[in-house]
Amino acid sequence: MPDAEGHPDRGEMELGKVLAALADPLRRSVVRELAAAPDGTARTCSSFALPVSKATVTHHFRVLREAGLVRQVDRGNSRMATLRRSDIEQRFPGLLALLAAEPTA
Amino acid sequence: MPDAEGHPDRGEMELGKVLAALADPLRRSVVRELAAAPDGTARTCSSFALPVSKATVTHHFRVLREAGLVRQVDRGNSRMATLRRSDIEQRFPGLLALLAAEPTA
Numbered sequence: 001m002p003d004a005e006g007h008p009d010r011g012e013m014e015l016g017k018v019l020a021a022l023a024d025p026l027r028r029s030v031v032r033e034l035a036a037a038p039d040g041t042a043r044t045c046s047s048f049a050l051p052v053s054k055a056t057v058t059h060h061f062r063v064l065r066e067a068g069l070v071r072q073v074d075r076g077n078s079r080m081a082t083l084r085r086s087d088i089e090q091r092f093p094g095l096l097a098l099l100a101a102e103p104t105a
Numbered sequence: 106m107p108d109a110e111g112h113p114d115r116g117e118m119e120l121g122k123v124l125a126a127l128a129d130p131l132r133r134s135v136v137r138e139l140a141a142a143p144d145g146t147a148r149t150c151s152s153f154a155l156p157v158s159k160a161t162v163t164h165h166f167r168v169l170r171e172a173g174l175v176r177q178v179d180r181g182n183s184r185m186a187t188l189r190r191s192d193i194e195q196r197f198p199g200l201l202a203l204l205a206a207e208p209t210a
Contacts (some may be wrong), residue, residue: 020128
């Protein structure tokens with residue numbers, strides 16, 4: 001069962017939810033940036049400078065969190081997001097490479 | 106530019122549209138079945154026995170076609186669907202393997 005924050009366990013991560021989460025270009029950009037950063041990198045939602053309202057940013061991160069792609073934790077006054085890299089790689093091998101290789105034209 | 110039937114060229118295939126198409130379990134099952142069959146296998150839409158109305162089947166195949174995942178051609182009185190396997194593999198390496206390996210639990 002997902003925890004109180006909506007994070008599914010690795011074994012609960014569903015490909016359909018993951019693909020739906022990644023169908024959105026802004027959500028894909030968040031995952032791609034985190035995947036390109038050193039493992040364990042933690043960033044605030046606002047650090048991604050998504051060109052949408054704060055409520056929409058919150059929505060996008062909820063979708064990513066509930067799909068199992070990112071983990072969000074509170075640190076002091078900030079809410080930080082990390083990529084669930086090893087969970088993603090073990091559950092859906094090749095997915096992060098597919099995103100990293102997205103054609104630009 | 107996509108052709109009159111809505112088939113994009115390989116270079117026009119977009120990851121966002123492909124992921125959105127594959128977020129649906131029925132569409133994913135169509136691609137998975139075609140990918141597991143010998144290359145070039147052509148099937149009618151009805152042969153997949155999707156548990157939805159004919160109009161919905163038509164909709165699902167349009168989404169797959171417009172994403173570039175399947176090609177639909179008329180043969181005699183039948184409309185046949187084939188997987189655009191080499192286009193998919195070249196544009197999005199690893200995608201078909203990811204679908205084939207979808208966890209069942």
